[in-house]
Amino acid sequence: MLGAQHLTVRYGTHPALEDATVNFRAGTFTAIIGPNGAGKSTLLRTLVGLVAPTEGAVTYSGPGLARDAIAYVPQQQTLDWAFPVTVWDVAMMGRTGRLGWLRWPGRADREQVRAALEQTGVYDLRSxxxxxxxxxxxxxxxxxxxxxxxxxxxLLDEPLTGVDQATQEGLMSLLRAQAQAGRAVVMVTHDLEQARAWCDHLVLVNRRVVADGTPEQVYSPRNIEATFSSSFLAHTHAEA
Structure with missing residues (x-):
């Protein structure tokens, strides 16, 4: 459904991402994994259209326009949580792309928001x-x-950051259910073990795509070392 073809992104002269090619398919739960500064968020933001690639292209295949097909969850710290809106208001913002700015939400929109809040367990906090x-x-x-x-x-950027273990488990279960319902779910994370346990597609990134495939294909000492450095590998072996 969505792909990156030979993507290179530079901020000035700094290469954030180089020659990255990867595809994300319907019905698949993907984790993009790598260390800080590896280009994970840059890849996600380029897929959304928030960052223009220096080279390469983002491809989309499916009904309608790509912008209508994609929902994006940024990192929490990038948002203004002091903005005077309620939980219901934020959830209703998800309908804005469907409605446009000049139409009021109807009954179907309110039902969609109610269902989303109930599914995520925050309907009681709506006010x-x-x-x-x-x-x-x-x-x-x-x-x-x-x-x-x-x-x-x-597309979700670091959805597990700043939440407790129980919440992480609930979020991962919800996201996997979305993939099983036929959506393409793509998550940026640092947590390799969580990704290995819940996801069926892993993409290891360190400015380039180091490995791309199933957890069984990707999870090897060579790939982990190339992604996180030899010090990470030694730490992992010491804990085993």
């Missing part, structure tokens, strides 16, 4: 100001906004 939420609650609200959009491709 609460977003600034009063915990980290885990905020992440669930962002997921509700994503689900309210009813997109075919779901």
């Amino acid at each position: 609460r100001h977003i600034g009063a939420l915990s980290g885990g609650q905020r992440q669930r609200v962002l997921l509700a906004r994503m689900l309210a959009r009813d997109a075919r491709i779901l």
Whole structure:
């Protein structure tokens, strides 16, 4: 459904991503994994259209326009949580792309938002100001906004950061269910073990795509070393 073909992204003279080719298919839960500064978020933002590639292209195949097919959840720290809106308001923002700015939400839109809030477990918080939420609650609200959009491709940047273990398990279960329902789900994460346990497609990135395939194909000492450095590999072996 969505792909990167020989993508290179530079910020000035700094190469953030080089010659990256990878495809994300419907019905697949993908984790993009790598160290800080590896180009993971740059790859995701380029797929969304927020960053223009220096070279290469983003490809999309499916009904409608790519912008209508994609829902994007950025990192929590990039958002203004002091903005005066409620949980319901944020989830309803997921319908804006479907409605346009000049149309009011109808009954079907409200039902879609209600279902998204219930699915993510925050419907009871619908009247609460977003600034009063915990980290885990905020992440669930962002997921509700994503689900309210009813997109075919779901892109999430570090959704596990700042939430407790129980919340992480719930989020991963929800995302895997979305993939099983036929959507393409793509998540940036640092957590290799979580990704290995829940995802059926792993992409290891360190400015380039180091490895791309199933967990069984990708998870090898050579690939981990190339992605995270030899010090990470030694630490992993020491804990085994």
